[in-house]
Amino acid sequence: xxxxxxxxxxxxxxxxxxxxxxxxxxxxxxxxxxxxxxxxxxxxxxxxxxxxxxxxxxxxxxxxxxxxxxxxxxxxxxxxxxxxxxxxxxxxxxxxxxxxxxxxxxxxxxxxxxxxxxxxxxxxxxxxxxxxxxxxxxxxxxxxxxxxxxxxxxxxxxxxxxxxxxxxxxxxxxxxxxxxxxxxxxxxxxxxxxxxxxxxxxxxxxxxxxxxxxxxxxxxxxxxxxxxxxxxxxxxxxxxxxxxxxxxxxxxxxxxxxxxxxxxxxxxxxxxxxxxxxxxxxxxxxxxxxxxxxxxxxxxxxxxxxxxxxxxxxxxxxxxxxxxxxxxxxxxxxxxxxxxxxxxxxxxxxxxxxxxxxxxxxxxxxxxxxxxxxxxxxxxxxxxxxxxxxxxxxxxxxxxxxxxxxxxxxxxxxxxxxxxxxxxxxxxxxxxxxxxxxxxxxxxxxxxxxxxxxxxxxxxxxxxxxx
Amino acid sequence: xxxxxxxxxxxxxxxxxxxxxxxxxxxxxxxxxxxxxxxxxxxxxxxxxxxxxxxxxxxxxxxxxxxxxxxxxxxxxxxxxxxxxxxxxxxxxxxxxxxxxxxxxxxxxxxxxxxxxxxxxxxxxxxxxxxxxxxxxxxxxxxxxxxxxxxxxxxxxxxxxxxxxxxxxxxxxxxxxxxxxxxxxxxxxxxxxxxxxxxxxxxxxxxxxxxxxxxxxxxxxxxxxxxxxxxxxxxxxxxxxxxxxxxxxxxxxxxxxxxxxxxxxxxxxxxxxxxxxxxxxxxxxxxxxxxxxxxxxxxxxxxxxxxxxxxxxxxxxxxxxxxxxxxxxxxxxxxxxxxxxxxxxxxxxxxxxxxxxxxxxxxxxxxxxxxxxxxxxxxxxxxxxxxxxxxxxxxxxxxxxxxxxxxxxxxxxxxxxxxxxx
Numbered sequence: 001x002x003x004x005x006x007x008x009x010x011x012x013x014x015x016x017x018x019x020x021x022x023x024x025x026x027x028x029x030x031x032x033x034x035x036x037x038x039x040x041x042x043x044x045x046x047x048x049x050x051x052x053x054x055x056x057x058x059x060x061x062x063x064x065x066x067x068x069x070x071x072x073x074x075x076x077x078x079x080x081x082x083x084x085x086x087x088x089x090x091x092x093x094x095x096x097x098x099x100x101x102x103x104x105x106x107x108x109x110x111x112x113x114x115x116x117x118x119x120x121x122x123x124x125x126x127x128x129x130x131x132x133x134x135x136x137x138x139x140x141x142x143x144x145x146x147x148x149x150x151x152x153x154x155x156x157x158x159x160x161x162x163x164x165x166x167x168x169x170x171x172x173x174x175x176x177x178x179x180x181x182x183x184x185x186x187x188x189x190x191x192x193x194x195x196x197x198x199x200x201x202x203x204x205x206x207x208x209x210x211x212x213x214x215x216x217x218x219x220x221x222x223x224x225x226x227x228x229x230x231x232x233x234x235x236x237x238x239x240x241x242x243x244x245x246x247x248x249x250x251x252x253x254x255x256x257x258x259x260x261x262x263x264x265x266x267x268x269x270x271x272x273x274x275x276x277x278x279x280x281x282x283x284x285x286x287x288x289x290x291x292x293x294x295x296x297x298x299x300x301x302x303x304x305x306x307x308x309x310x311x312x313x314x315x316x317x318x319x320x321x322x323x324x325x326x327x328x329x330x331x332x333x334x335x336x337x338x339x340x341x342x343x344x345x346x347x348x349x350x351x352x353x354x355x356x357x358x359x360x361x362x363x364x365x366x367x368x369x370x371x372x373x374x375x376x377x378x379x380x381x382x383x384x385x386x387x388x389x390x391x392x393x394x395x396x397x398x399x400x401x402x403x404x405x406x407x408x409x410x411x412x413x414x415x416x417x418x419x420x421x422x423x424x425x426x427x428x429x430x431x432x433x434x435x436x437x438x439x440x441x442x443x444x445x446x447x448x449x450x451x452x453x454x455x456x457x458x459x460x461x462x463x464x465x466x467x
Numbered sequence: 468x469x470x471x472x473x474x475x476x477x478x479x480x481x482x483x484x485x486x487x488x489x490x491x492x493x494x495x496x497x498x499x500x501x502x503x504x505x506x507x508x509x510x511x512x513x514x515x516x517x518x519x520x521x522x523x524x525x526x527x528x529x530x531x532x533x534x535x536x537x538x539x540x541x542x543x544x545x546x547x548x549x550x551x552x553x554x555x556x557x558x559x560x561x562x563x564x565x566x567x568x569x570x571x572x573x574x575x576x577x578x579x580x581x582x583x584x585x586x587x588x589x590x591x592x593x594x595x596x597x598x599x600x601x602x603x604x605x606x607x608x609x610x611x612x613x614x615x616x617x618x619x620x621x622x623x624x625x626x627x628x629x630x631x632x633x634x635x636x637x638x639x640x641x642x643x644x645x646x647x648x649x650x651x652x653x654x655x656x657x658x659x660x661x662x663x664x665x666x667x668x669x670x671x672x673x674x675x676x677x678x679x680x681x682x683x684x685x686x687x688x689x690x691x692x693x694x695x696x697x698x699x700x701x702x703x704x705x706x707x708x709x710x711x712x713x714x715x716x717x718x719x720x721x722x723x724x725x726x727x728x729x730x731x732x733x734x735x736x737x738x739x740x741x742x743x744x745x746x747x748x749x750x751x752x753x754x755x756x757x758x759x760x761x762x763x764x765x766x767x768x769x770x771x772x773x774x775x776x777x778x779x780x781x782x783x784x785x786x787x788x789x790x791x792x793x794x795x796x797x798x799x800x801x802x803x804x805x806x807x808x809x810x811x812x813x814x815x816x817x818x819x820x821x822x823x824x825x826x827x828x829x830x831x832x833x834x835x836x837x838x839x840x841x842x843x844x845x846x847x848x849x850x851x852x853x854x855x856x857x858x859x860x861x862x863x864x865x866x867x868x869x870x871x872x873x874x875x876x877x878x879x880x881x882x883x884x885x886x887x888x889x
Contacts, residue, residue, distance in 0.1 A: 406613065407609055
């Protein structure tokens with residue numbers, strides 16, 4: 001009989017769960033992790049990582065279309081969707097193996113099965129209908145993640161109407177595609193299929209694509225997407241999806257009583273996600289999920305002593321790095337590490353790997369103004385950046401929002417080449433509470449796209465050199 | 468064994484300094500008396516000199532380094548016959564062999580030399596507070612500076628106690644620093660008998676700080692009060708001449724008072740001092756705090772090295788500091804510290820008053836209005852412009868006779884103002 005009493009049991013092996021478990025073990029807690037399906041969670045297996053693999057293929061494909069521009073030539077260029085997908089799955093498999101190894105190395109016991117709370121501090125785990133065992137733990141972290149949200153009447157069927165799951169392993173290359181929802185997930189798939197030649201239409205209920213981003217960035221993204229052939233309908237809802245033999249006809253409501261119909265080979269539903277709160281025994285602890293999420297404080301405490309929730313199941317932003325960091329704060333608090341600060345969502349960068357890429361941290365200009373800040377805004381177009389032009393990626397903008405009174409960097413918003421790799425610069429700046437003065441005194445290497453981050457800060461004081 | 472040069476305490480209040488630059492490079496020969504480096508403190512820029520001959524073996528802390536704590540080893544001097552290998556293991560944290568200046572005699576190294584401050588000579592007084600470098604985020608510093616908050620009063624919640632924005636914002640709610648001195652004794656609150664409800668005015672942070680500091684000063688410091696009358700006619704005549712000569716400066720009577728006080732402090736330095744439980748700290752620079760009334764309270768910007776400055780310089784500096792004080796734009800170092808205070812209510816027609824000492828100082832001069840009064844000179848009644856000044860002294864540091872000595876010196880300068888210009 002295996003050990004059944006732990007200091008900490010983590011339920012869910014995604015980027016929140018496995019990171020928490022490793023950190024707990026580092027801190028000397030006897031730790032177990034229960035995972036029902038695959039270590040690494042959605043992020044590794046059905047999200048962040050495999051989509052990046054797909055998008056890399058799309059990016060290379062896009063480059064191949066532009067060979068002449070770079071003085072190159074090749075004949076008979078084609079792609080093999082199966083191989084693209086296979087590579088993506090291989091990347092996920094490799095990463096999953098890595099997580100397994102890390103957990104083992106850190107002496108975290110991995111329990112294979114579905115965990116269900118049986119009152120505070122107790123868990124029953126079963127696998128394929130058979131009991132695996134009953135476990136007790138002083139502390140239990142729920143890191144059960146989330147899944148695609150479904151809209152009544154517009155449910156995915158996995159064949160013609162996909163969620164991200166099917167979209168990651170397409171059996172055919174759709175000639176036409178309707179993407180419902182223009183958040184990060186929807187736009188990344190739209191970008192992938194559009195680049196590979198599908199006729200892609202995106203429908204967004206809000207008044208702009210990537211609605212959580214700064215309005216200016218959204219507008220530039222919209223322009224860039226349509227330039228690449230995407231059709232975008234904002235302020236539009238899908239009211240009906242009718243499945244045909246090998247196509248779906250969608251009825252779109254554009255507001256003001258105007259409707260239209262569009263028929264596409266496939267539809268991807270990307271209208272947000274909902275927390276996995278069902279069938280985990282939440283009711284045995286007295287906790288109620290609120291709209292698919294478990295409410296927690298800055299240390300991920302649920303209100304029931306010894307029970308915590310992190311990551312997607314604990315609410316937005318639904319990002320892997322949010323889950324990991326929240327888990328670490330939670331575990332360090334449990335272990336009594338000194339000077340643990342409550343988790344705050346204000347410094348979490350967000351990245352969208354569409355083409356061009358979008359990345360941001362902190363407040364948008366509109367939010368800052370709403371909060372009563374007198375803002376100073378810096379803008380620098382990549383068109384004026386030598387490296388971006390050399391890369392052949394001159395579309396883009398670096399926007400910075402400062403508090404006029406204190407010089408605090410309230411937010412940074414970027415669109416263009418490499419920006420997902422650059423946003424951490426501004427994130428560090430925000431974490432360290434630098435003002436525009438320190439950013440200005442920072443030497444940025446030449447020639448890099450990141451120089452435009454410097455110029456944007458300079459521009460906030462009307463001091464940009466190259467624009 | 469190489470001689471360790473440490474950051475000298477160039478003044479009793481100095482806890483840290485900036486190494487502005489090194490005049491000697493590593494490997495360069497130094498002869499006693501050579502200037503090794505330039506040190507900047509909050510009060511002055513000074514040079515440290517080599518006492519013994521040798522070779523500057525290693526510079527442990529390079530030039531343009533801020534916030535170097537007193538006694539931190541900053542360089543190693545190799546004596547004759549020592550080679551570079553003898554410095555192995557020395558880092559900026561190496562054990563201190565020779566504490567600058569003061570500890571030279573007790574140093575175990577037989578030939579230990581210690582740098583001396585060119586001016587003034589090092590003094591063997593303890594440093595009153597252990598001011599460590601304040602670790603704060605740039606944003607926290609900016610917000611604190613803008614709001615006049617002293618970061619030394621703020622507890623940091625960031626990594627290793629780093630002060631972050633939230634700490635400053637939190638502190639603004641509780642302990643805004645505005646070291647204040649009284650302009651007049653507080654009047655008891657008497658609510659007039661009326662049927663109308665009194666208005667409750669919430670306490671500002673400045674008000675709370677003023678209250679706290681004044682209560683502490685009045686409770687802890689045994690005040691004595693010494694009043695003297697000074698005739699101003701000669702000073703007024705000189706001021707007229709000065710201002711006619713330089714109409715753009717407009718030197719005020721108060722500027723003369725600052726200068727006269729500074730020179731009197733130079734002449735009677737025992738007044739320029741602070742009480743601590745273990746020693747009396749006597750300052751070697753003359754830094755004068757001047758009470759400035761501002762919206763909702765008062766603040767005391769400091770004219771540093773007032774004894775070394777001319778009237779025009781003092782006048783310009785006071786104007787500039789008072790202007791920024793009224794806009795709450797003073798940096799903490801511009802109002803914290805000082806060895807002596809002046810509070811002048813003459814412009815409000817106050818004849819004379821007694822002020823509360825501004826700790827940790829030992830004396831404050833309360834200046835009344837210059838007015839024409841009948842005076843008896845050589846048995847005859849005549850008219851003179853007379854100003855009453857009352858000095859409040861901390862009796863633990865300044866006895867009555869010492870205070871009187873200072874006032875006599877002060878009166879001497881005021882009544883014979885040409886003496887100030889010499």
